[in-house]
Amino acid sequence: MKKFYTTLLAILIGFSALAQSSQVKKANRLYMQRAYMDASEAYRLVQDKDQEVLQRLGDSYFFTNRMGNAAETYRDLFLKYDDGTIAPEYTFRFAHALRATGQDEDADKYFSQYYNTTIDFEDWSTKLDTAVSHTYTTNQVMQNAASSDFGITFMGDRIVFASTRNQDRPIYAWNRKPYLDLYVADINDEGELSNIELFNDKINTDTHESSAAFSSDGQTMYFDRTNSRRVKVDWAEVPVATIRIYRAELVDGEWTNIEALPFTSDQYSVEHPTLSEDGSTLYFASDMPGSLGSFDIYSVAVNEDGTFGEPVNLGPNVNTAHREQFPYIANDGTLYFTSDGHLGYGNLDVYLSRQENGSFGVAQNLGNSLNSEFDDFAFVLKEGEEKGYLASNRRGSDNLYSFSREEYTPPVLPIEEVEINPETGRRQIANVDNIYFDFDEATIKPESEPTLNRIVEILKNYPTLRLEIGSHADARGSDAYNLELSQARAESTLEYLVAQGIDRNRLVPKGYGEEVPLNDCVRPNMCTELMYAINRRSEFTEISAETPFFQDKPEAAEDDNNN
Template structure:
């Protein structure tokens, strides 16, 4: 009887414990579906048996609240236990969490599996060093760990940004912070913000408001507002509130005529407006039907009468199957936006794309002087000033914060393996996508067809300010040896003068005539070859030389800035 009693008691205890755990998991699942990720994670952590379902949701709850260390540990356990059963999207998230933790080799493995192609972050970063346009210097503008601040924009000489600092607002379950309001602030000389105050009750409500954009004359604004009503959508199992862009007009010193844009919907979100300088195009992010993935960047015509055209997806040069958000269109038509769907430094990075023949070009990462291993987004520029300054938001220090930046043109380093290569005909290190230029018989004049090649040489030298070049010029075998030596030197000098006319310092160029000593074929005698065969030797070549070359030792200014 005693053994029977013990067995029954054990069964009851196990049953009650299992029932309690199931109840906790159901509670956690409901919280997760409502995007109450912090509370959901707390419930999932209490589960004794970490099933695949629990590990997936727990990892996501950490991931969506920027707890990347915990996210990486949880996703790793998920793949250790359920490698063949996990959906590919978890490889994508795991790779971003690993990248945030600096575990780049493992991050590359999972991202390679997800994309179906090899990813080499080191090679990508080295290549990026040769293409980025600017270097950025950043500093955090407000030390306020209690609030999240982001979505900044210029309003004349002041700025408007979104913040969770209003303690009178309801609490948002996602991050357990108050709902967002718009704030206005003055800009100090060093870019920090002062005199911060609420934007105004006609705009701010008890739901989220963020991401304001203003017309050039300051009379029209667009901003985000979360819809009051929660509805069921095709992509959510529980009712959710989507985000709409609203338009407001300045009337008698107050914002009035506040209306959602006509293509807003409670079935999808439209958010993060930015307006072209002339006010004729609005750019925004949306997960509306037709998007390539999560959120895409769109544009829409703004008509003179205040009506709107049909939204247009900006296409695969900008958008990916993942997330593109926070667009900003500069006065010169460059689109800046945040994406986590391209090779980057981790999570959201900021990219740029230029309008070319009516289409935006392939997006380019802005580099590691601006982007971090965490979310970097909401980039804006202060236009029309000599020194290029602006702001971005980042959660690189735990929560969303605003950072001021100053940017300067990037001076690209000399990377010999990428700008020069061994010429198999001469065995010398010749400048690489650059050929020789050729001369007419007994002439040292630059031919018009040689100018594109010389312009390319000038472009490379401007991009690599530490690069010095020998201009090696040659003659064919017809004519006396000394005459050909002098002729080749004149050819080298005329080549040098053309590059100088394109803004290259002559102190970075070494003209050297070789006469007829280094032919590219067997035409070493004054007869016996065709005109075409002789013509191949009447040339100038471009070879990389080090600044330690004796020619440059007498020129202390050899690496000075180019003339322009």
């Protein structure tokens, strides 16, 4: 009898193992097909979840914006397998899921681990409050939980947007919603939509169409369309359908001559077009070869004969090792785009990069009056007005939001709030951020000017105060060259302040070369561009005790020039 029960137990264990293996295979098949809703249900039923199951279950939740479930699953993963075998991308996603669910302290821990530098979200967000240029008031355009809506663009007096509301389309396995179509609608001054109707049936098909852009004369249209056939690509385990940008022309009131742009491909995606005001430059997102990360922002020249130049990557001030998508180029040349690679409030945030002399400056987050802990993307301005639209899934699914904005004057922060620089032991200003430099450059960038103007204000309010300008370089280049470069950065910072009326005798420029990094990027070719960029900086430190920061402003103080 004992032998019988032993045999029966072995059979039951065998059946259980077979069932477990079958369930994992089913879940893996759904996951590789990017059917993440179905995959999550299948993985959830697996009894003994190993490392791969936990990773893929967490991703299935993450990719479908179920951040509470994602955070819980990733936490199980890191508690069970935090032995050096978990790939860095799971640290990155776990940190974002934690941020989305309000677990900021844990999010800082895992972001710090991922970027190999200290991330302090509270400190970062406080400093950002003194640097944003506008405050935003947002309102959801439509209460439509059944569909996903995003990507408004202006077409004359009407707007065009993408939506999953067409129930006649096939179902997209990723999110179990219909494939995207483009819609056209009227819009009033309050941002409300009416007369919503499908866009031209030559544009919409049974695959995804989204992200339209129009020339200023309304005669040319660019838009996204997902390829109807799947192909094998190097980075995917199963065949995938990539995205192309198409161009269409309006002829006798009909959209025609619809063709894919020549630099698109079956092997990578090209998406989210936006056109400069004069129509000479098209901006887009792509994961084409040469990208810094998942998706980067590119520009390409549009020639007068309708041909195109070669796509140009906008570089590390804009692009990171992660996703940069949904560019919008304003008439003043400012680029707005979405990223989850720059430090932000959570998942995708909207950033801007100002253009000067043909290059784009360091990305700036638009602040928490616009961005949330979830995905915020597809920003567009109504030119000539301080209004516009964006999309966000902050309430569960992708929805359209209108916004109005006002110019923002940063508050005058209390001067007594200082921090001790651990390298020098001297008091440093926590209310004024460092300023940063491009690689191998000592030129003051436009985005540094608000910080420097704040320094000017402080120095004018405290006329006996003297500052050291401590400037630094990243680890690329020789020690001697980096020392020279950092000194040049200190000098250029000084000259800016002097040009604003500050006595140069109150400023001491000091270059430190690469000797005082803010992270562990102490050798070339070991860090991301963003991590190197953090070290290319000027800092401001008190070197006079005559008027300490913690004292009140003097009632009557003589100017240095009169002492």
